[in-house]
Amino acid sequence: xxxxxxxxxxxxxxxxxxxxxxxxxxxxxxxxxxxxxxxxxxxxxxxxxxxxxxxxxxxxxxxxxxxxxxxxxxxxxxxxxxxxxxxxxxxxxxxxxxxxxxxxxxxxxxxxxxxxxxxxxxxxxxxxxxxxxxxxxxxxxxxxxxxxxxxxxxxxxxxxxxxxxxxxxxxxxxxxxxxxxxxxxxxxxxxxxxxxxxxxxxxxxxxxxxxxxxxxxxxxxxxxxxxxxxxxxxxxxxxxxxxxxxxxxxxxxxxxxxxxxxxxxxxxxxxxxxxxxxxxxxxxxxxxxxxxxxxxxxxxxxxxxxxxxxxxxxxxxxxxxxxxxxxxxxxxxxxxxxxxxxxxxxxxxxxxxxxxxxxxxxxxxxxxxxxxxxxxxxxxxxxxxxxxxxxxxxxxxxxxxxxxxxxxxxxxxxxxxxxxxxxxxxxxxxxxxxxxxxxxxxxxxxxxxxxxxxxxxxxxxxxxxxxxxxxxxxxxxxxxxxxxxx
Numbered sequence: 001x002x003x004x005x006x007x008x009x010x011x012x013x014x015x016x017x018x019x020x021x022x023x024x025x026x027x028x029x030x031x032x033x034x035x036x037x038x039x040x041x042x043x044x045x046x047x048x049x050x051x052x053x054x055x056x057x058x059x060x061x062x063x064x065x066x067x068x069x070x071x072x073x074x075x076x077x078x079x080x081x082x083x084x085x086x087x088x089x090x091x092x093x094x095x096x097x098x099x100x101x102x103x104x105x106x107x108x109x110x111x112x113x114x115x116x117x118x119x120x121x122x123x124x125x126x127x128x129x130x131x132x133x134x135x136x137x138x139x140x141x142x143x144x145x146x147x148x149x150x151x152x153x154x155x156x157x158x159x160x161x162x163x164x165x166x167x168x169x170x171x172x173x174x175x176x177x178x179x180x181x182x183x184x185x186x187x188x189x190x191x192x193x194x195x196x197x198x199x200x201x202x203x204x205x206x207x208x209x210x211x212x213x214x215x216x217x218x219x220x221x222x223x224x225x226x227x228x229x230x231x232x233x234x235x236x237x238x239x240x241x242x243x244x245x246x247x248x249x250x251x252x253x254x255x256x257x258x259x260x261x262x263x264x265x266x267x268x269x270x271x272x273x274x275x276x277x278x279x280x281x282x283x284x285x286x287x288x289x290x291x292x293x294x295x296x297x298x299x300x301x302x303x304x305x306x307x308x309x310x311x312x313x314x315x316x317x318x319x320x321x322x323x324x325x326x327x328x329x330x331x332x333x334x335x336x337x338x339x340x341x342x343x344x345x346x347x348x349x350x351x352x353x354x355x356x357x358x359x360x361x362x363x364x365x366x367x368x369x370x371x372x373x374x375x376x377x378x379x380x381x382x383x384x385x386x387x388x389x390x391x392x393x394x395x396x397x398x399x400x401x402x403x404x405x406x407x408x409x410x411x412x413x414x415x416x417x418x419x420x421x422x423x424x425x426x427x428x429x430x431x432x433x434x435x436x437x438x439x440x441x442x443x444x445x446x447x448x449x450x451x452x453x454x455x456x457x458x459x460x461x462x463x464x465x466x467x468x469x470x471x472x473x474x475x476x477x478x479x480x481x482x483x484x485x486x
Contacts, residue, residue, distance in 0.1 A: 010038030010052070012386030018266055020049055025254040028077060030094035033255040035101055036225055037196075038388035041267050043378035048267035049259065050379055052388035053224060054101075056195055057355055058130050059379060059389055061343055061370035061413040064358030066100050069108025070224065070252070071134045073097060075141020076112065077250045078191055078222050082120055082142070097252075109359075112141070119143040119315065122220075123184065126309065127194040127202075128152055128174055129376060131223075133351030135193035136309055138222060142191070145315040146183060149308070150174035151349055152376075153399070153434065158311065158467060162213050174206075178312040179467055180474055184214040192221045197251070200232045204239050211243060218246040226251035271380050292451040294441075297460045299331050307353050307432055307464035312474075325353070328430075328460065329360045335458050336367060336426060343411060343424035346373035347398070347435050347446075353462070354430045370413050370424070374406050374446065381409070396444045398435045408446070428458045436461040 011034060014020045018041070024033040035054065042050035052059045055070040073093060080089070092111045099107035120142045126135020126149035139147035152175065161181040163173055178184055192206060203221055210216075226249060228236070233249075240247040260266075305320035306313050313321075336342055342361065346354030351373050358371040374395075381392040391412075394405040412423050427450050431440070440447045440459065451457045 009034055010054070010386060010388040013382060013384045014039040014041065014049065014387070016386075017270060018048070018263055019258075019260040020263070021258040023256045023258060025256065027253040028089050029073065029097045029252055031097060031101075031253045033225060033253050036253055039257070040387065040389050041271060041380040041382075043271065043380055045264065045268075048263045049257070050377060051196055051225070051227075051257070052379070053130075053195055054388075055224065056130060056134060057346075057351070057371045058195075058373055058375060059377075059409040061372045061410060063105035063362070064344070064355045064369060064371040065109055065362060066105035067133070067355045067371060068137050068359055069096075069100055069105070069112065071137020072112045072114065072141045073108055074134070074193075074222055074224060074250070074252055075138035077252070078138060078220055079117070079120065079142055081220055081248050081250055082122065082189065114140055114143060117141070117143055119145065121145060122189045122191055123148070124191040124193060125149065125176075127192070127206075129349050130195045130351075131193050132309065132349045133346075133355050134195060134224070136313070136352040138191065138193050139309075139313070140318075143315060144191070147309045147313040148176065148178050148184070149310060149349065150176055151310050153310065153349065155311075155434075155467060162209055177310065179470065183312060184210075186214075187216045189218045189220060190216060192219060194221075194223045195225075197221070197223045197226045197228055197249070198257075200228050200236045203247075204236065207239075207243070207245070207247070211245070216245070218248075220248045220250060222250040224252050226254040227257050228254075229256065274380075274382065292454050292456050294447060294451050294457045294459065295335060297331050297335060297458060299328050299460060299462050301327075301462050301464045303465055304470065305465055306467070306470065307462055308350060309352065310349065311467040311470070314474075321356075325356050325360050328353075328357050328462065329364060332357075332361065332428065332458070332460060333365055336361075336365070336428070339425040339456075340368055341422060341425045342367050342369045343413075343427045344369055344371045345408070345411075345427060345429045345446075345450075346371070347429075347431055348374055348376065348406070350430070350432050350435070353432075357430065372409075372411070374408050376404065376406060378405075378407060379409055393449050394444070395446045395449045396439055396442060398431070398437045398439045398446060400437070400439065406446075408449070411450070423453075424455055426456045426458060428460055430460045430462065432462050432464050 022033045037051040040050045057067040096107040096111045124139040124144045124147045128150045132149040160175040160177045162176040344358045355371050358369045362369045379389045381389045389409045
């Protein structure tokens with residue numbers, strides 16, 4: 001496998017033109033802030049910049065083993081807090097983290113064996129849209145009996161048990177829709193997982209909302225990067241004291257993003273002066289009339305296993321989930337046998353299942369797999385080696401939102417120093433049931449747009465478990481948070 005990497009610094013373009021600077025504070029695993037994020041310009045009147053993760057698989061195609069390994073590593077750090085471990089982290093962790101970032105994406109998985117770890121009796125909640133898969137990997141490292149992620153999807157027959165707001169977001173309302181809803185009750189520690197903490201305000205709003213309906217005595221909040229100031233950290237401590245709860249914060253790296261005064265205006269002016277990039281050197285530009293083949297694979301997912309954490313995922317679901325992943329890999333392998341470089345796409349919140357399929361594809365077939373998902377986030381693209389989003393395409397939401405476009409960024413990865421692009425031999429679009437609609441094939445559909453690059457497309461449609469039926473079944477079965485390992 002090639003040692004494809006993102007470039008060492010993908011914040012330089014924004015730093016030179018807008019004065020945005022990344023500063024590393026500390027890291028328990030010896031990383032720099034620039035190892036994990038680059039800086040892009042965001043088309044949002046409330047926030048001018050967007051941190052683009054190099055390990056999340058959202059805006060940049062990433063080896064899925066690195067995605068899962070980073071989540072597991074964050075989970076191990078959370079585990080140390082829960083177990084009150086104060087000794088230095090094992091030397092193998094920072095060594096593996098550095099190796100994974102330097103072109104050996106399997107390194108973290110090679111030193112983390114979750115099956116050897118005890119179950120921790122906690123509830124884990126990931127934040128949509130970007131941390132749905134990350135939160136699930138954290139839950140794996142804890143062997144948590146229950147995982148849930150917030151969602152923006154309204155599901156017929158499912159009444160949300162709670163909501164909270166993310167003030168700076170492009171889609172600010174989060175729904176909590178566990179089935180059955182009472183699983184969030186009780187005093188188990190709750191682990192809240194996001195990709196980044198910037199001010200801590202979303203955290204405090206979330207915890208306030210949760211305490212009103214599901215009060216408990218302690219939280220651990222975890223993110224890949226913690227960018228809060230010392231003042232914001234003290235504000236969170238004061239908030240915890242006043243609310244009568246404990247709140248511990250865990251991250252792979254802490255630091256600061258220094259934003260100059262007037263950046264909202266400056267960023268808007270800068271975007272106005274630049275053309276929107278549709279394609280990049282080395283990539284086939286999008287255009288009509290492509291003859292790229294499109295094929296479809298229909299996959300029946302196990303009827304009693306959730307395909308993610310939108311409505312709750314039990315520890316006892318893990319074995320069935322792994323079997324379902326293997327079923328998908330077995331169905332895809334014949335379709336991919338004549339290719340080598342595979343780009344595996346998930347859609348928005350549908351992150352964990354695609355990245356775990358990517359891990360298994362890599363392990364069992366030897367294919368060079370990269371993984372990323374589509375997004376609602378409107379990132380401005382710039383064709384420059386010091387910028388993390390080199391191209392962007394818009395497409396219509398397959399679930400029928402006719403107002404807000406969805407986006408696919410980059411959809412190609414960077415080799416070596418990050419100056420040469422690699423286009424996939426084939427793109428696999430993995431969707432769940434609600435996203436499997438005719439809109440995927442329409443004039444501005446995701447499958448149509450990707451095929452217009454001249455790259456073959458395989459649409460893998462997963463028919464998942466019915467969340468209402470599964471929730472009703474679990475409401476009659478006690479042991480809703482049973483790990484299944486006893």
